[in-house]
Amino acid sequence: SDVVLRLDAVRKWYQTGTLHVDALRGIDLGIGEGEYVAIMGPSGSGKSTLMHILGCLDTPSSGSYRLVGVDVGELSEEELAEIRNRLIGFVFQQFNLLAHLTALRNVELPLAYAGVPGDERRRRALAALDRVGLADRVDHRPSELSGGQQQRVAIARALVTDPALILADEPTGNLDSSSTREVLALFDDLHDQGRTIVLITHEEEVAAEAQRVLRIHDGELQATAAVRR
Numbered sequence: 001s002d003v004v005l006r007l008d009a010v011r012k013w014y015q016t017g018t019l020h021v022d023a024l025r026g027i028d029l030g031i032g033e034g035e036y037v038a039i040m041g042p043s044g045s046g047k048s049t050l051m052h053i054l055g056c057l058d059t060p061s062s063g064s065y066r067l068v069g070v071d072v073g074e075l076s077e078e079e080l081a082e083i084r085n086r087l088i089g090f091v092f093q094q095f096n097l098l099a100h101l102t103a104l105r106n107v108e109l110p111l112a113y114a115g116v117p118g119d120e121r122r123r124r125a126l127a128a129l130d131r132v133g134l135a136d137r138v139d140h141r142p143s144e145l146s147g148g149q150q151q152r153v154a155i156a157r158a159l160v161t162d163p164a165l166i167l168a169d170e171p172t173g174n175l176d177s178s179s180t181r182e183v184l185a186l187f188d189d190l191h192d193q194g195r196t197i198v199l200i201t202h203e204e205e206v207a208a209e210a211q212r213v214l215r216i217h218d219g220e221l222q223a224t225a226a227v228r229r
Protein backbone atom coordinates (compact mmCIF):
# COMPACT_ATOMS: atom_id res chain seq x y z
CA SER A 1 0.00 0.00 0.00
CA ASP A 2 1.03 3.64 -0.34
CA VAL A 3 3.06 5.14 2.47
CA VAL A 4 1.22 7.82 4.44
CA LEU A 5 4.04 8.73 6.77
CA ARG A 6 7.64 7.84 7.48
CA LEU A 7 9.94 8.76 10.35
CA ASP A 8 13.66 8.17 9.94
CA ALA A 9 15.97 8.39 12.96
CA VAL A 10 13.71 10.96 14.61
CA ARG A 11 15.10 12.41 17.81
CA LYS A 12 13.55 15.02 20.01
CA TRP A 13 15.24 16.59 22.97
CA TYR A 14 14.24 19.33 25.36
CA GLN A 15 16.75 21.67 26.94
CA THR A 16 15.60 23.67 29.95
CA GLY A 17 18.53 25.49 31.52
CA THR A 18 21.11 22.80 32.24
CA LEU A 19 18.53 20.01 32.13
CA HIS A 20 18.58 17.99 28.92
CA VAL A 21 15.80 15.45 28.29
CA ASP A 22 15.92 12.99 25.39
CA ALA A 23 12.21 12.44 24.76
CA LEU A 24 12.61 10.48 21.48
CA ARG A 25 15.85 8.59 20.83
CA GLY A 26 15.80 7.60 17.18
CA ILE A 27 12.37 6.56 15.94
CA ASP A 28 12.06 4.72 12.61
CA LEU A 29 8.47 4.15 11.59
CA GLY A 30 6.48 3.76 8.41
CA ILE A 31 2.70 3.70 8.24
CA GLY A 32 0.85 2.72 5.08
CA GLU A 33 -2.49 3.86 3.76
CA GLY A 34 -5.37 2.12 5.52
CA GLU A 35 -3.35 0.96 8.52
CA TYR A 36 -4.76 1.18 12.03
CA VAL A 37 -1.88 1.56 14.46
CA ALA A 38 -1.90 1.97 18.23
CA ILE A 39 1.04 3.52 20.03
CA MET A 40 1.27 2.45 23.66
CA GLY A 41 3.59 3.36 26.45
CA PRO A 42 3.71 4.36 30.09
CA SER A 43 3.64 7.96 31.31
CA GLY A 44 6.83 9.81 30.35
CA SER A 45 7.76 7.35 27.58
CA GLY A 46 7.45 9.96 24.80
CA LYS A 47 3.90 9.39 23.50
CA SER A 48 2.87 13.05 23.60
CA THR A 49 6.12 14.12 22.00
CA LEU A 50 5.68 11.58 19.21
CA MET A 51 2.04 12.57 18.73
CA HIS A 52 3.07 16.26 18.50
CA ILE A 53 5.55 15.38 15.78
CA LEU A 54 3.14 13.10 13.89
CA GLY A 55 0.52 15.88 14.11
CA CYS A 56 2.92 18.55 12.81
CA LEU A 57 2.47 20.46 16.05
CA ASP A 58 6.22 20.23 16.56
CA THR A 59 9.24 19.23 14.46
CA PRO A 60 12.05 16.74 15.20
CA SER A 61 15.33 17.94 16.75
CA SER A 62 17.05 15.68 14.20
CA GLY A 63 16.05 13.02 11.69
CA SER A 64 13.25 13.36 9.17
CA TYR A 65 9.48 13.13 9.08
CA ARG A 66 7.73 12.81 5.76
CA LEU A 67 3.93 13.01 5.63
CA VAL A 68 2.42 12.07 2.27
CA GLY A 69 5.83 12.74 0.77
CA VAL A 70 6.22 16.21 2.32
CA ASP A 71 9.37 16.71 4.42
CA VAL A 72 7.80 18.35 7.46
CA GLY A 73 11.13 19.49 8.97
CA GLU A 74 11.58 21.92 6.08
CA LEU A 75 8.30 23.77 6.64
CA SER A 76 7.58 27.17 8.18
CA GLU A 77 5.05 27.55 11.02
CA GLU A 78 2.49 28.76 8.51
CA GLU A 79 3.04 25.80 6.18
CA LEU A 80 2.84 23.41 9.16
CA ALA A 81 -0.53 24.88 10.11
CA GLU A 82 -1.76 24.44 6.57
CA ILE A 83 -0.56 20.80 6.44
CA ARG A 84 -2.22 20.11 9.80
CA ASN A 85 -5.56 21.42 8.67
CA ARG A 86 -5.41 19.73 5.28
CA LEU A 87 -3.89 16.32 6.05
CA ILE A 88 -4.64 15.48 9.68
CA GLY A 89 -7.85 14.89 11.59
CA PHE A 90 -7.26 15.25 15.32
CA VAL A 91 -9.25 13.54 18.07
CA PHE A 92 -8.40 14.51 21.65
CA GLN A 93 -9.11 13.11 25.09
CA GLN A 94 -11.05 16.26 26.07
CA PHE A 95 -13.02 16.39 22.76
CA ASN A 96 -12.05 20.09 22.33
CA LEU A 97 -15.47 21.10 21.00
CA LEU A 98 -16.54 24.74 21.17
CA ALA A 99 -19.27 24.90 23.84
CA HIS A 100 -21.30 27.72 22.26
CA LEU A 101 -21.52 26.05 18.84
CA THR A 102 -23.89 23.28 17.71
CA ALA A 103 -22.52 19.92 16.61
CA LEU A 104 -23.01 21.00 12.99
CA ARG A 105 -21.05 24.26 13.46
CA ASN A 106 -18.25 22.44 15.31
CA VAL A 107 -17.89 19.98 12.44
CA GLU A 108 -17.96 22.80 9.86
CA LEU A 109 -15.02 24.62 11.50
CA PRO A 110 -12.08 22.90 9.74
CA LEU A 111 -13.83 23.50 6.41
CA ALA A 112 -14.33 27.16 7.31
CA TYR A 113 -10.56 27.47 7.99
CA ALA A 114 -9.92 25.82 4.63
CA GLY A 115 -12.13 28.39 2.89
CA VAL A 116 -14.85 25.95 1.78
CA PRO A 117 -18.06 27.85 0.88
CA GLY A 118 -21.05 27.73 3.25
CA ASP A 119 -23.35 25.43 1.28
CA GLU A 120 -20.70 22.80 0.68
CA ARG A 121 -19.54 23.14 4.30
CA ARG A 122 -22.99 22.38 5.61
CA ARG A 123 -23.51 19.48 3.23
CA ARG A 124 -20.19 17.85 4.12
CA ALA A 125 -20.62 18.43 7.88
CA LEU A 126 -24.08 16.84 7.78
CA ALA A 127 -22.67 13.85 5.90
CA ALA A 128 -19.86 13.46 8.48
CA LEU A 129 -22.34 13.64 11.37
CA ASP A 130 -24.51 11.08 9.62
CA ARG A 131 -21.41 8.92 9.20
CA VAL A 132 -20.86 8.84 13.00
CA GLY A 133 -24.55 8.15 13.68
CA LEU A 134 -25.51 11.63 14.88
CA ALA A 135 -27.80 12.84 12.09
CA ASP A 136 -30.49 13.49 14.72
CA ARG A 137 -28.19 15.58 16.96
CA VAL A 138 -26.80 18.16 14.56
CA ASP A 139 -28.41 21.15 16.32
CA HIS A 140 -27.38 20.09 19.82
CA ARG A 141 -24.63 21.86 21.74
CA PRO A 142 -21.89 19.78 23.41
CA SER A 143 -23.48 20.15 26.88
CA GLU A 144 -26.64 18.50 25.54
CA LEU A 145 -24.75 15.41 24.38
CA SER A 146 -23.26 12.44 26.26
CA GLY A 147 -19.47 12.02 26.41
CA GLY A 148 -19.57 9.32 23.74
CA GLN A 149 -21.71 11.52 21.49
CA GLN A 150 -19.35 14.48 22.00
CA GLN A 151 -16.42 12.31 21.00
CA ARG A 152 -18.32 11.16 17.92
CA VAL A 153 -18.88 14.83 16.98
CA ALA A 154 -15.12 15.31 17.37
CA ILE A 155 -14.53 12.30 15.10
CA ALA A 156 -16.92 13.79 12.53
CA ARG A 157 -14.91 17.02 12.73
CA ALA A 158 -11.73 14.98 12.16
CA LEU A 159 -13.26 13.23 9.12
CA VAL A 160 -14.88 16.17 7.41
CA THR A 161 -11.73 17.36 5.62
CA ASP A 162 -11.08 13.83 4.29
CA PRO A 163 -7.64 13.75 5.95
CA ALA A 164 -4.76 11.43 5.04
CA LEU A 165 -4.36 10.55 8.73
CA ILE A 166 -6.62 10.42 11.76
CA LEU A 167 -4.56 11.04 14.87
CA ALA A 168 -6.33 10.20 18.12
CA ASP A 169 -4.66 11.05 21.43
CA GLU A 170 -6.20 9.03 24.31
CA PRO A 171 -9.63 9.31 22.63
CA THR A 172 -11.34 7.12 25.24
CA GLY A 173 -9.51 8.51 28.26
CA ASN A 174 -12.55 10.50 29.35
CA LEU A 175 -15.25 7.96 28.51
CA ASP A 176 -17.11 5.29 30.46
CA SER A 177 -16.90 1.72 29.22
CA SER A 178 -20.02 1.78 27.03
CA SER A 179 -18.98 5.05 25.31
CA THR A 180 -15.47 3.62 24.93
CA ARG A 181 -16.92 0.62 23.08
CA GLU A 182 -19.03 2.96 20.91
CA VAL A 183 -16.00 5.03 19.91
CA LEU A 184 -13.77 1.98 19.32
CA ALA A 185 -16.48 0.40 17.13
CA LEU A 186 -16.53 3.59 15.08
CA PHE A 187 -12.74 3.53 14.61
CA ASP A 188 -13.08 -0.10 13.55
CA ASP A 189 -15.66 0.89 10.89
CA LEU A 190 -13.47 3.73 9.68
CA HIS A 191 -10.55 1.31 9.38
CA ASP A 192 -12.73 -1.11 7.40
CA GLN A 193 -13.47 1.77 5.03
CA GLY A 194 -9.77 2.34 4.42
CA ARG A 195 -8.99 5.20 6.81
CA THR A 196 -5.48 5.48 8.20
CA ILE A 197 -5.63 5.78 11.98
CA VAL A 198 -2.98 6.30 14.64
CA LEU A 199 -4.30 5.95 18.16
CA ILE A 200 -2.20 6.86 21.18
CA THR A 201 -3.17 5.21 24.42
CA HIS A 202 -1.87 3.79 27.67
CA GLU A 203 -4.73 1.25 27.89
CA GLU A 204 -4.02 -2.32 26.70
CA GLU A 205 -7.70 -3.04 25.89
CA VAL A 206 -7.90 0.03 23.67
CA ALA A 207 -4.62 -0.71 21.88
CA ALA A 208 -5.75 -4.30 21.29
CA GLU A 209 -8.43 -2.98 18.92
CA ALA A 210 -5.80 -1.80 16.44
CA GLN A 211 -4.26 -3.82 13.65
CA ARG A 212 -0.73 -3.16 14.78
CA VAL A 213 0.51 -2.19 18.26
CA LEU A 214 3.73 -0.27 18.73
CA ARG A 215 5.23 0.08 22.18
CA ILE A 216 7.34 3.02 23.20
CA HIS A 217 9.71 2.96 26.17
CA ASP A 218 12.07 5.74 27.16
CA GLY A 219 11.76 7.35 23.75
CA GLU A 220 12.40 4.18 21.75
CA LEU A 221 10.00 1.95 19.85
CA GLN A 222 10.16 -1.74 20.61
CA ALA A 223 10.98 -3.78 17.53
CA THR A 224 7.94 -6.08 17.74
CA ALA A 225 4.92 -5.23 15.63
CA ALA A 226 2.42 -8.06 15.65
CA VAL A 227 -0.15 -7.86 12.87
CA ARG A 228 -3.53 -9.13 13.99
CA ARG A 229 -5.43 -8.93 10.73
Ligand code: ADP
Nearest residue numbers: 014021023041042043044045046047048049050
Ligand atom coordinates in the same frame (compact mmCIF):
# COMPACT_ATOMS: atom_id res chain seq x y z
P1 ADP B 1 4.17 10.70 27.60
O1 ADP B 1 3.22 11.40 26.71
O2 ADP B 1 4.42 9.28 27.22
O3 ADP B 1 3.81 10.86 29.04
P2 ADP B 1 6.00 12.87 26.94
O4 ADP B 1 6.25 12.86 25.48
O5 ADP B 1 5.06 13.88 27.49
O6 ADP B 1 5.61 11.39 27.41
O7 ADP B 1 7.40 13.07 27.68
C1 ADP B 1 8.59 12.36 27.38
C2 ADP B 1 9.72 12.94 28.20
O8 ADP B 1 10.01 14.27 27.74
C3 ADP B 1 9.39 13.06 29.69
O9 ADP B 1 10.60 12.88 30.39
C4 ADP B 1 8.90 14.51 29.79
O10 ADP B 1 9.08 15.00 31.09
C5 ADP B 1 9.78 15.21 28.78
N1 ADP B 1 9.13 16.40 28.17
C6 ADP B 1 8.01 16.39 27.41
N2 ADP B 1 7.72 17.65 26.99
C7 ADP B 1 8.70 18.45 27.50
C8 ADP B 1 8.98 19.84 27.39
N3 ADP B 1 8.20 20.68 26.71
N4 ADP B 1 10.07 20.31 28.05
C9 ADP B 1 10.87 19.47 28.74
N5 ADP B 1 10.68 18.15 28.86
C10 ADP B 1 9.60 17.64 28.25
Ligand code: ADP
Nearest residue numbers: 014016021043044047048049051052093169170
Ligand atom coordinates in the same frame (compact mmCIF):
# COMPACT_ATOMS: atom_id res chain seq x y z
P1 ADP C 1 -1.02 15.27 27.71
O1 ADP C 1 -1.75 14.99 28.98
O2 ADP C 1 -1.83 15.99 26.67
O3 ADP C 1 -0.28 14.07 27.15
P2 ADP C 1 0.97 16.44 29.43
O4 ADP C 1 0.05 16.77 30.57
O5 ADP C 1 1.89 15.27 29.52
O6 ADP C 1 0.12 16.34 28.06
O7 ADP C 1 1.84 17.71 29.09
C1 ADP C 1 1.22 18.95 28.84
C2 ADP C 1 2.22 19.82 28.11
O8 ADP C 1 3.40 20.01 28.90
C3 ADP C 1 2.65 19.20 26.80
O9 ADP C 1 2.69 20.20 25.81
C4 ADP C 1 4.05 18.66 27.09
O10 ADP C 1 4.89 18.73 25.94
C5 ADP C 1 4.54 19.59 28.18
N1 ADP C 1 5.45 18.89 29.11
C6 ADP C 1 5.37 17.60 29.49
N2 ADP C 1 6.38 17.30 30.34
C7 ADP C 1 7.08 18.45 30.51
C8 ADP C 1 8.24 18.80 31.26
N3 ADP C 1 8.91 17.91 31.99
N4 ADP C 1 8.67 20.08 31.21
C9 ADP C 1 8.02 20.98 30.47
N5 ADP C 1 6.93 20.71 29.72
C10 ADP C 1 6.48 19.46 29.73
